[in-house]
Amino acid sequence: MRNGIAGIDHVIIGVRDLERARMGWTRLGFTLTPRGRHLGQGTANYCIMFPRNYLELLGFVARDDFAHRLEAFLQRREGAMSVAFAPAGSAEEAATSLAALDLHPSAPRALGRQLELPEGTVVPRFSLLTLPPEETPALDCFLCGHLTPELVRRPEWLVHPNGVTGLRSIHILVEETASLLPAYDRLFGMHEVTTTDAVASVRAGSNRLLFSTPDDFATMHPGIDLDPDFPLPGIAALELAIAQRDATADYLTQWQIAYDEMPGGSLAVPAKEANGTILFLTEA
Template identity: 40%
Template sequence: MLHNITGIDHALIGVENLEAARTVFEKLGFTVTPRGSHIGWGTANYCIMFAEDYIELLGIVDPSMETNGLDQALADPGEGLLGLALASDDPNATHRSLVEAKLEPSDLLELKRKLELPEGDVLPEFNLIRLTSSAGLSKKHLFICHHLTPELVRRPEWEQHRNGAKNISSIVVVVDDPGSLADYYRRLCGSINVTLTDNTLTVSLGAGNLVFVNDQDIDLLFPGLTIAADMPPAPYLISMTVAVADLGETNSFLVDAGITPQKIANGALRINPAGACGVLLEFVQKRKIS
């Protein structure tokens, strides 16, 4: 992939009550890390770690402090997917390359957060590059992340999930005109990784995909889905699909946990937004690489 971008780094989910969200996702079979907090802000998170990517549950713990816009997002449109971070293996090279390609990246930002471990707090460090709104999402919705201290945020036991989850398989974004974004993503991720079919734009990001669709074609991706009348105006992130080791075992786990997923004709198991903090969540069988 171009610009030292290696795939998906993480997806962000904004939640009204962080502790309640942790309970929801644990019941869904995910292992949740210890809590982290953002230095100087009133926000905190729990993470769901996989081998190469992860999910971040993000909530407000002190509304008197800066929330980086999370308060506005939770007010309208409410809980649900907030954004997607792409991964870079060399943030300095990524930034130089994006500038040379005239893709208008932000400055290279340095961030830290506190991770509350039983043995004591640690400070994971990150580099961040925000992308232009030409990407079809705001700069807060799509950015590039590099972990300077990955050993602090990943432990083998955190990557083991009772539902068999292995990685983020796809994120779907509703936009007015998917085709208009094709040139930008060819320049960002390489033409070989971008496919435009019947006005659905798919960007291959390693083990996962970023998919853009307009609101008239959502039912092609999500058969049987009923769209609420109060959905926000485009663009907005509508769904996340997680690949699992054995879909049958995932279904059995969910049923035993008192959760009845909707079985979709394409084989996916669907959890409606009311059961996943505003996220349309689907589980699919992880593809075998031959």
């Protein structure tokens, strides 16, 4: 991994009402962690953990300078807003690898959050670094190294009633794809970037970033209700792996959750059910 990136660590989903989002994603069939509060910041979260990656529902508990980006995003919409890549080693090692590619990573910075467990509060800790926006065009992202992984991956948090087992790919809508290719060729290597008439695909470990225009996205996913005013660029959909398609369909039907059956076999949960993000559920 010449860039020091192992894959996608998590996706941040910005929500206006954190407790309402918790109830909504629980209804969708996800097991959520207890609430976490970022130290020194006005944000809190609930996480949906999988063995190799996770989703983070992020909301306000107080307005402050650290929450400015979330506030600006939520003025436009709710939904998936940012991607955290997983470093192959430490954040410091990833920074060295990225700099060797003539990229410009920030110095790693520390982050902690209080996690409210029944037996008491613990403090998971992380090391973050960023790249300039022009080095990851059309994607708000950073690298997140876990310093205390044992605190955030308890076995009971990894099992979900809807059968979801992890994140597969992220669908990003853009005005056009051609101008993105040089930056992602440089970051991930030309062998990890492929293009068709409809989509530019970037492989990050076992995950993919899929960039397409709204028209091409609609062509690839017929029948999906896409907001005509969706702000570009932006993450429109997440593809999640499921263990058994029929079992997941039964769960969604039981809880009266709307979904569409896609030509390729995926189940598509509309954005209105998941805080503004379409969910494609695909049997692994």
